[in-house]
Amino acid sequence: MQATLRLPKESDLRSLRGIVGDDFDADRPRTVRFLYLDTFDWRIASSGGRLTEETTDGARALRFIDGSGEPPHVVPLAVSVRFARELPESVLRARLESLIEIRALLSVGECRVERQSGRLRSPAGDTAVFLQLETSTILDSSGRATGEPISRIEVLGLPGFEATFGALVQRLRALAATSDDTTNLMELAVAARGRRIGDYSSKLNLELDSTQTADSALRSILRTLLGTLRANIDGVIADHDPEFLHDFRVATRRTRAALAQLKGVLPADGLEVFRPEFRWLGSLTNPCRDLDVYLLEMDGFRVLVGDSAAALAPLQAVIETERQVALGEVRAGLRSRRFQSLLGGWQAFLDDPPPGREPPPNASRPVRELASQKIRKAYRRMRRRGLGLGESPPLEDLHRLRIDGKKLRYLLEFFRSLYEETEIEPLVEQLKLLQDILGEINDVRVQQRRLLEFAHRRELAGRVETLLAMGRLAGALQQRQDRLRVDLASVFPGFAGPEGRSRYNSLFGGGE
Known part of the structure; x- marks a missing residue:
C-alpha cells in the first residue's frame, strides 16, 4: 500500500x-x-x-x-x-x-x-x-x-x-x-536550465510531407541541420566529449551534400556565398576529428601490439598535444566573426527567400518525385563504381566509393519519412554496414599515414621501443585493412546484386 x-x-x-x-x-x-x-x-x-x-x-x-x-x-x-x-x-x-x-x-x-x-x-x-x-x-x-x-x-x-x-x-x-x-x-x-528531456538527437528526425514542394522540404532539412550545428557549438568549445565535434561535422557534411546533390531547388546565386564557407568549416574541423579518432582507438592499438603496449605512451602524448593545438584552432574558428556571419546569413537565407526572383527549375517539384530521382542516381553511381573496382582496388578508389556511400545515405536520411519505414529501413541498414567497412578502411589508411608522420616527430627521436611498437602497430593495421577488404567483397554483392537493385528500383522507380 x-x-x-x-x-x-x-x-x-x-x-x-x-x-x-x-x-x-x-x-x-x-x-x-x-x-x-x-x-x-x-x-x-x-x-x-x-x-x-x-x-x-x-x-x-x-x-x-x-x-x-x-x-x-x-x-x-x-x-x-x-x-x-x-x-x-x-x-x-x-x-x-x-x-x-x-x-x-x-x-x-x-x-x-x-x-x-x-x-x-x-x-x-x-x-x-x-x-x-x-x-x-x-x-x-x-x-x-x-x-x-x-x-x-x-x-x-x-x-x-x-x-x-x-x-x-x-x-x-x-x-x-x-x-x-x-x-x-x-x-x-x-x-x-532551458532544456527539455529528449530535445536533442543527432538523428535527422524529419517529418516531410510528400505534397511539399522541393523548396519547402529542402529548407526544412537545412534548418534542422543548422539547429544541430548551433546545438553543438558550446560542447565543442568546452570539449566535453568527442561526439560534439563529430555531430557538428556530420551536420556540416550533410549540409554540403544537400547543396551539392539537390541543385536547382534553391537560388544558385544566393548559395554561392555559402558553399565556400561550409567548405571552410569542414576543413577547420578535419585535423581535430582525425586525432580524436586516433585517441579513441588507442586502447585497441595497445591490444594489437601486445607486450609493447606501454611503449605507445609517448605516441599518445604526442597525439594529445597535437590535438590541443587543433582544438584551439577549432575554438578560434567558432568564435570568429566569419563563423558568426555564416550562421546569421545562412539562417536569414533559409527563413527569408529573396523576393522577385525567378524560381529555380526544381523548386516547385513535388519533393518525393525529386527525392526518388536523386536517390536512384546516387545508387546507380555507387553501384557502377563498386562493380568496376576489380579484385584489389587502390585505397583512393575505395575512398571515392565511401564518399558515394555517404551521399546516398544522406539522401536516404533526408527523405526517409516520405517512404514506408518497413521498405526503406533495410536499405539504410544495409548501407550502414557497407559504410562501416569502408569507413574503417579509410580510418586505417589515415592512421597509417599519420604513423609515418609521427615517427619523424622530434619528441619521439631516440625512443627505440616506441618506434618499434609503432612498427608493430603499422603491421597490425595492414592486417586489419586486409580483413576489411575481404569483408567488403562479401557485403557489396548484397547491395549491388539483383536483389539490392530490385529493392531500389521498386521503391524509387526506374530500371537499368
Whole structure:
C-alpha cells in the first residue's frame, strides 16, 4: 500500500501532527542535493533510466534506476565522474558503458530536497505506516532557487494496517491544495536550465510531407541541420566529449551534400556565398576529428601490439598535444566573426527567400518525385563504381566509393519519412554496414599515414621501443585493412546484386 500526495508548500511533519495523530515519531530533517546526469543526447533518459548524483551530509553517491522495476544501482563516490570508465568496476559501470559509450555525463538539472521521515504507531506500539515528507527546490545553473518549493509526502502502509493507512491517506487528501502527486522533478530541473528531456538527437528526425514542394522540404532539412550545428557549438568549445565535434561535422557534411546533390531547388546565386564557407568549416574541423579518432582507438592499438603496449605512451602524448593545438584552432574558428556571419546569413537565407526572383527549375517539384530521382542516381553511381573496382582496388578508389556511400545515405536520411519505414529501413541498414567497412578502411589508411608522420616527430627521436611498437602497430593495421577488404567483397554483392537493385528500383522507380 503506497500513496504519494502533493501538499501545501508550508507543510512539514510537525504541522501535520494534528492530522497524523499523536502516536507518531519523526526523524530529524536531512538535506539531499540531487544532480540529474545524462548525456547531451539523452541516452539515459531515452532508455527509460535515470541517473543522479546525490549528496547527503557530505557523503556522495551515484544512483541509477534503469526503469525495469529492479532495485537501483548505487555506488559511493569520492569525486564526481565525467565518464563511465572513471567508475570502479561494478554492475553500474558496465551498464553505463554499454548505454552511453564515449559520451560525457553532464549535469542537466539540480534540485535541493529537505527530507524528513517518520513512523505512525498502532495503539499496541507497532509501526503501522511509514511517512516521508520532501520539500524540493529546483535550482538553476548558477545554484539559485527557481519557482516555489514543492512539498509532497509518501505514505507506505505495512501489511495488517490497511485501515490505518486508508484513514490517514483520506485525511491527508482533505488538506487544501493536496492532490495525488505526478510531479516530475527532473523535468522541472531540466526546464530550469532551458532544456527539455529528449530535445536533442543527432538523428535527422524529419517529418516531410510528400505534397511539399522541393523548396519547402529542402529548407526544412537545412534548418534542422543548422539547429544541430548551433546545438553543438558550446560542447565543442568546452570539449566535453568527442561526439560534439563529430555531430557538428556530420551536420556540416550533410549540409554540403544537400547543396551539392539537390541543385536547382534553391537560388544558385544566393548559395554561392555559402558553399565556400561550409567548405571552410569542414576543413577547420578535419585535423581535430582525425586525432580524436586516433585517441579513441588507442586502447585497441595497445591490444594489437601486445607486450609493447606501454611503449605507445609517448605516441599518445604526442597525439594529445597535437590535438590541443587543433582544438584551439577549432575554438578560434567558432568564435570568429566569419563563423558568426555564416550562421546569421545562412539562417536569414533559409527563413527569408529573396523576393522577385525567378524560381529555380526544381523548386516547385513535388519533393518525393525529386527525392526518388536523386536517390536512384546516387545508387546507380555507387553501384557502377563498386562493380568496376576489380579484385584489389587502390585505397583512393575505395575512398571515392565511401564518399558515394555517404551521399546516398544522406539522401536516404533526408527523405526517409516520405517512404514506408518497413521498405526503406533495410536499405539504410544495409548501407550502414557497407559504410562501416569502408569507413574503417579509410580510418586505417589515415592512421597509417599519420604513423609515418609521427615517427619523424622530434619528441619521439631516440625512443627505440616506441618506434618499434609503432612498427608493430603499422603491421597490425595492414592486417586489419586486409580483413576489411575481404569483408567488403562479401557485403557489396548484397547491395549491388539483383536483389539490392530490385529493392531500389521498386521503391524509387526506374530500371537499368
